[in-house]
Amino acid sequence: xxxxxxxxxxxVVQGITGRDGSFHAQRMKAYGTNVVAGVTPGKxxxxxxxxxVFNTVEEAVRKEGANTSIIFVPxxxxxxxxxxxxDSGVQLIVxxxxxxxxxxxxxxxxxxxxxxxxxxxxxxxxxxSPGKAKVGILPEKVFxxxxxxxxxxxxxxxxxxxxxxxxxxxxxxxxxxIGGDPVIGTKxxxxxxxxxxxxxxxxxxxxxxxxxxxxxxxxxxxxxxxxPKPVIGFIAGRTAPPGKRMGHAGAIxxxxxxxxxxxxxxxxxxxxxxARIPEEVKxxxxxxxG
Amino acid sequence: MKIHEYQAREIFKKYGIPVSxxxxxxxxxxxxxxxxxxxxxxxxxxxxxVGGRGKAGGVKLAxxxxxxxxxxxxxxGMEIKGLKVEKVFVAEAVNIAHExxxxxxxxxxxxxxxxxxSPAGGVExxxxxxxxxxxxxxxxxxxxxxxxxxxxxxxxFNLYDDKKKVFKAADILMRxxxxxxxxxxxxxxxxxxxVTDSGDLIAIDSKINFDDNAIFRHPDYEGMKDLTPDEKVxxxxxxxxxxxxxxxxxxxxxxxxxxxxxxxxxxxKHFGGEPANFLDVGGSSNPEKVKAAMDIILRDKNVKxxxxxxxxxxxxxDDIATGLVEALKGSDVDIxxxxxxxxxxxxxxxxxxxxxxxxxxxxxxxxEGAKMAIQLAGGGEE
Numbered sequence: 122x123x124x125x126x127x128x129x130x131x132x133v134v135q136g137i138t139g140r141d142g143s144f145h146a147q148r149m150k151a152y153g154t155n156v157v158a159g160v161t162p163g164k165x166x167x168x169x170x171x172x173x174v175f176n177t178v179e180e181a182v183r184k185e186g187a188n189t190s191i192i193f194v195p196x197x198x199x200x201x202x203x204x205x206x207x208d209s210g211v212q213l214i215v216x217x218x219x220x221x222x223x224x225x226x227x228x229x230x231x232x233x234x235x236x237x238x239x240x241x242x243x244x245x246x247x248x249x250s251p252g253k254a255k256v257g258i259l260p261e262k263v264f265x266x267x268x269x270x271x272x273x274x275x276x277x278x279x280x281x282x283x284x285x286x287x288x289x290x291x292x293x294x295x296x297x298x299i300g301g302d303p304v305i306g307t308k309x310x311x312x313x314x315x316x317x318x319x320x321x322x323x324x325x326x327x328x329x330x331x332x333x334x335x336x337x338x339x340x341x342x343x344x345x346x347x348x349p350k351p352v353i354g355f356i357a358g359r360t361a362p363p364g365k366r367m368g369h370a371g372a373i374x375x376x377x378x379x380x381x382x383x384x385x386x387x388x389x390x391x392x393x394x395x396a397r398i399p400e401e402v403k404x405x406x407x408x409x410x411g
Numbered sequence: 412m413k414i415h416e417y418q419a420r421e422i423f424k425k426y427g428i429p430v431s432x433x434x435x436x437x438x439x440x441x442x443x444x445x446x447x448x449x450x451x452x453x454x455x456x457x458x459x460x461v462g463g464r465g466k467a468g469g470v471k472l473a474x475x476x477x478x479x480x481x482x483x484x485x486x487x488g489m490e491i492k493g494l495k496v497e498k499v500f501v502a503e504a505v506n507i508a509h510e511x512x513x514x515x516x517x518x519x520x521x522x523x524x525x526x527x528x529s530p531a532g533g534v535e536x537x538x539x540x541x542x543x544x545x546x547x548x549x550x551x552x553x554x555x556x557x558x559x560x561x562x563x564x565x566x567x568f569n570l571y572d573d574k575k576k577v578f579k580a581a582d583i584l585m586r587x588x589x590x591x592x593x594x595x596x597x598x599x600x601x602x603x604x605x606v607t608d609s610g611d612l613i614a615i616d617s618k619i620n621f622d623d624n625a626i627f628r629h630p631d632y633e634g635m636k637d638l639t640p641d642e643k644v645x646x647x648x649x650x651x652x653x654x655x656x657x658x659x660x661x662x663x664x665x666x667x668x669x670x671x672x673x674x675x676x677x678x679x680k681h682f683g684g685e686p687a688n689f690l691d692v693g694g695s696s697n698p699e700k701v702k703a704a705m706d707i708i709l710r711d712k713n714v715k716x717x718x719x720x721x722x723x724x725x726x727x728x729d730d731i732a733t734g735l736v737e738a739l740k741g742s743d744v745d746i747x748x749x750x751x752x753x754x755x756x757x758x759x760x761x762x763x764x765x766x767x768x769x770x771x772x773x774x775x776x777x778x779e780g781a782k783m784a785i786q787l788a789g790g791g792e793e
Contacts, residue, residue, distance in 0.1 A: 197627060222625035223517055224595050227554045230522045246724075260724035260755055275670020277722045280754065281777070284722075301669060302624075304522045330670055333519040357673035360658075360680045361689070368654040368669025368691040370624055371519070376537040381677075398678050400778060 123250035123295040124270070124315040124322070125213060125241070126154075126189065130254045133158040133178060133187035133211065135194055135202045137169050141217075142193035145258050146172055149191075152261050154254040157185040178209035189213040191247065191256050196220035199243065203229045207238050214306075215256050216243035223370070226304040233306060240306025244369065246276040246298035259296065267292015269406065270316035272309055273328035274301050274335075274369070278357055278399065282328060285403040291410060294322040301369025303332070309339040317349060324351045324409050326402060327393070329384055331358035332372045336384035340391035351409035353402055354388040354395045356381045412621040414635045415458045417500045419617035426590045428583055428601070429613045433502030442483030445501040446476040455482040458498040459491045460637065462535060467491045472504055494639060505613070510603035511570050512536055513584055515591040524552045526588055528566045528580075532603035558588040571606070579612050580604070595625030644707065651703040652693055660685025662784045663708040663717040663746075665701070667692050667726050675720045678777050684785035687714045701734030709744065715788035718749040718780050728752040728760030736767040747772060747787035751780040 132149065136142040137159025147170045150156040158181035159169050165176035175181045178190060190211045194202040199218040206214045207229070214233070221243050233240050241248060247257015252266035263280045265287045273279040279298055286293060294316075299307050309327055316322045329336040336356065343352060359381040361367050363374040374380050388395050394405045417435040424430055432449060435458065436442040446453045457469030464470060469491050473479035483499050490496070510532035518525040531539045531546045539546055548569045550562050563581035571577050583604075591599040598620040605615050626632050638646060641657050648655035654669060658676070662684050666672035669691045676686040688708060692700050708714055721731050731752065739748070749772045752760045764771055772787065774780045 196624065220624045220627075222595055222628070223597060223622045224524075224554075224592055224625065227517065227523050231554050258725055262755065263724070273670070275668065277666075277668025277724060278670030278674050280724050281671055281674070281722050284753070303517060303519050328670070330673060335519070338520065355674075357670050357677060360676040360686060361673055362656070362658065365656050365689075366623065367656065367673055367689055372669060372673070398681050398778060399674055400776065 123253055124319050125295060125297065126248050126250050126254040126256050128253055129188075130256065131155045131157045131186050131188050132256055133160055133181040133185070133190045134172070135160045135178065135190055135192045135206060137161060137172065137174055137193075138164050138167070139193055143169050145193065146170060149255050152255045154256065157181070158187050178205050178211065182210045187211055189215070189256055191215045191217065193217055200225040200229055204232060207233050207236055211238070213239050213241070215241045215245070215247045216300075217245065217247060217258060218242070219244040221302070223302070223304050226302065230304060230306055241297060242300040242305060244302045245300035245305070246279065248295065248297045250295045251293050257298065259298070263287060264296060265292040268294055268321060268323040268410070270294050270312070270319065270322040270325040271296035271328070272312040272325065273298050274330050274371070275328060275357065279328055282326065282355060282399050282402050285400055286326065286406065289403045289406065291406055294319060301371050303371040305371075308335050310342045313339065313342065313348060313352070322350065324353065324406060326406070327352060327354045329354065329356045330369070330372050331356070331361050331367065331374050331381050331384070332369070332379040334378060337387040340387035340393065343391040343393065352393045353405045353409070354393045355399060355402055356384045356388070356395065412623055412626060412632065412636065413460045414619055414621070415460065415498070415637065416456065416617050417458055417498070418635050419619040422590060422594060422619060423614055423617045426586045428586050428590070429611070430617065431502045431505060431613055431615055433500055435498055435500050436483060437487075437498050439480040439484040439487065442499060442501050443476045443480035446473060446479035449501070449503045452504040453479050453501050454504045455479055455486055456500045456502065457486050457489070457491060457496040458500055459494045459496055461492045461494055464491050469496065505605065505615070506608040507603070507605045508608050509571070509606035511580070511605070512539070512600075512602045513580070513587055513604045514598070514600040514602070515588055515596070516598050518551060521551045523554060524588070524591065526550045526552055526558055526563070526566065526584060528570055528584065530570050532605070536600070536602065552588065554592070557592070558585055560585065576606060576612060583612065594619065595622045595629060596620060597622045644710075648703070648707055652700055653704055653707070654689070654691040654693070655707055656689040657711065658686050658688050660687045661713045661715040661788050663687045663711070663714040664720060665690050665692060665704045665708070665717065666720045667722065667731070671720065671722055675718070675777070678781045679718075679784065682778070682781045682785055684781065684788065687711055697730065698734035698737040701731065702738035705738045705744070709746070714746060716747045716749060716784045718751070718784040720751050720777060720780055721753070723752065723754030723757060723760070725755075727756045728754060729756045729763055732760035732763035736763060736769060739769050740767070749774060749780055749783045749787065751775065751777065
């Protein structure tokens with residue numbers, strides 16, 4: 122087992138004729154993911170790397186049975202693409218796009234909630250269930266099938282930490298980048314719930330960062346639900362100055378909230394072991410997995 | 412993006428939010444003219460993009476135009492939290508009977524806008540939240556419908572007994588919400604929102620922050636920007652596709668990815684060093700970007716070593732290496748450069764660096780990189 126994506130995943134790529142969309146459609150396909158369709162309005166009837174392109178997501182769902190969408194559409198047009206995906210019948214939408222206005226996202230998220238559609242991102246690297254499927258832009262070489270669930274607000278920092286998990290021989294069940302924006306579809310708690318019910322996942326690594334209170338909320342959730350699997354944490358941004366947006370739109374300490382200290386403290390008081398440097402994650406995993 | 416009170420006040424006016432009578436001045440003489448036109452006691456307020464200007468002496472009352480001129484000359488040019496005051500706002504001073512707070516922000520937890528009011532106005536809302544949280548009243552708004560009139564009333568009934576004031580404040584709250592959504596604000600705040608001794612409700616202060624992600628569809632915001640010297644460098648970096656923030660240390664860093672860039676700073680600190688900056692070169696890292704990154708870091712004379720920490724995923728290590736070689740070839744950089752390249756095409760990347768003949772310190776891991784960068788910068792515990 123794995124979570125979110127696997128052998129049953131059938132992907133439609135929105136923005137498949139763009140530079141990033143076509144490049145990553147090919148890479149996902151090469152990894153063995155069922156990439157069944159692409160969508161670019163006005164380019165229906167063409168093909169990208171043998172993948173049929175449609176004018177609408179609805180058509181891709183109807184004709185190719187797509188159940189998952191990945192969005193590479195530029196920020197200015199992304200909310201249009203998101204609404205279309207939410208209306209099409211796909212159950213999972215992964216938004217890679219960075220820079221979508223927050224006031225657009227609050228409406229999109231509300232639209233998805235009403236329809237029971239899951240959103241990963243935006244501003245995220247996507248999802249990989251090693252050996253099964255990849256719906257994202259993550260470098261597959263870093264990952265290997267295994268027993269650690271990984272969820273992160275970041276991209277390259279995830280690869281850094283995963284490379285240690287892989288090198289140590291633990292491997293990953295599923296790794297998810299949930300996105301660096303202030304308003305995102307799926308949060309740490311949502312992912313912990315999925316990993317709890319996945320028999321293949323034996324431990325979870327949470328890679329957080331400054332900004333917001335998602336880590337604090339997650340710590341409370343772990344305590345309240347007596348979360349049954351060991352959780353290891355890392356928080357980026359201990360040296361970040363307040364009031365500055367650290368690359369990610371959501372990574373900002375404002376009004377005294379969102380500091381790394383608060384998050385580390387919350388994690389530790391919930392029994393989450395927190396690594397001080399990325400490499401330490403493997404050591405802490407060793408303590409819980411042996 | 413932050414804007415000044417006087418700029419936000421113009422937007423308030425557009426949305427029909429009542430504001431105090433006044434104007435902005437850049438010289439003491441202008442302040443005199445504005446005060447004379449108002450013809451009453453005025454308040455002279457520093458226009459700076461930080462909080463706490465009152466405590467810093469940036470807000471002063473003046474009884475006459477001459478007095479306003481004098482107060483303006485005291486405030487203009489003063490520094491508040493490191494920012495020089497270039498403009499003052501001169502407003503009619505009102506007699507305050509009641510001070511409240513009205514605000515709209517995004518609540519990350521519910522992923523929706525939240526409208527807040529408090530009868531404890533005039534104080535920073537974070538302080539109220541800490542000291543007397545029971546004095547803050549909130550409504551999470553369904554963005555599909557917006558703030559509904561009854562929701563606004565439910566909030567403003569907490570502010571006044573007089574129903575006329577309740578209804579008037581509710582109407583202003585609805586306007587503030589509409590302003591928030593339509594201008595793509597990340598914060599819209601009236602603090603204090605006052606009742607004058609004659610019973611009028613007006614916004615005495617106006618604060619709006621815009622969502623940086625939405626600036627592309629509001630071309631008029633460009634003219635409202637007022638950047639500090641540090642922010643100007645950040646803006647320049649952004650135009651080149653880099654995300655850069657200057658810090659106080661002496662170890663420059665160049666990293667791909669925001670999370671890894673933060674972690675890189677943290678690891679430097681962990682081993683006893685001080686990072687000079689945050690710098691994310693982003694996903695597709697062409698030679699020009701690497702070059703631009705070097706240029707910006709080298710402007711900081713504190714920098715004693717530069718650490719490239721690259722995790723090649725989609726970004727290929729050989730591209731970064733090529734960029735680095737191009738950036739350094741023929742330049743007279745004599746600061747030690749530490750390079751950690753790992754991931755996609757790392758062997759090819761290292762080969763390019765070795766063959767270039769440029770003196771670089773190649774390391775394998777983040778810990779090694781941090782220790783080396785600290786040592787070569789001539790400091791730290793190592």
